[in-house]
Amino acid sequence: MILSAATIALVPQIKTGPWIFWDDLESSMEKASQLGFDGVELFTESADSLDPDFLQKNLEKHSLKLAAVGTGAGKVIHGLTLTDPNPEIREKAISFISDMISLGAKFGAPAIIGSMQGNVPQGGDREKTLDFLREGLEILGEKAGEVGVFLIYEPLNRYETNLLNTLEAGAKFLDSLKTRHVRLLADLFHMNIEETNLPDSLRKYGKFVGHVHLADSHRGPIGSGHTSFEPIASVLKEIGYSGFVSAEAFPWPDSESAAKMTIDTFLKNF
Ligand SMILES: [Mn+2]
Structure with a gap:
């Protein structure tokens, strides 16, 4: 069973990003639920900027699951990445993500490492940078495994x-790790740029x-661009994928229309 989710960003600094909802948590969850989404994916400033009891209450009230928690604020607000040349910053990045893993795990949801992976700095050593990433993923993968996500x-x-x-x-890199708890x-937007055939x-x-992450070719809501979702959905069913497909797309022309287009395209294809 493939489950649908909508993203909700609660970080004012990333308000212009590709999120379906960016209003307050409660009204966004209510809208997602009314439209028929199975879950929500949250972007918060940090793990302790969200009250888990409040979240639990609203998940129950709106019959939603927590699909995942994003860690992007760790970089955008706090300037943290797992591959920063400064060991103190890498340590803080690990601690930030570790707290997000604990938060998500309370709801059986995984934490996502996107922009917090960082970059090889200009003139920097690629192998050394990948070693930093490896170190971070080994520690955090084991942490995730301990709390069951x-x-x-x-x-x-x-x-x-x-x-x-x-x-x-990505697959080759994960295969080279000792930890078995990273996926x-x-x-689909990044893949549209990088993959030969999705x-x-x-x-x-x-x-x-x-x-x-569900987005159309231009990061708009699915159904608004030129990506074909039927063959993508077919493969996910064929391989027995049973997780979330979560809409990380610009709220074009507005949040509610983007959410509606997403769920309609989801129900038609998935
Ligand atoms: Mn993404």
């Missing part, structure tokens, strides 16, 4: 990171995939 690592497109851009590169995020890549590396 996966950690989700997201390959990003070339304009957002120079580390790992494709499912293939890939297949983000369904083929999902078929080949699907067993590494633990979360999917």
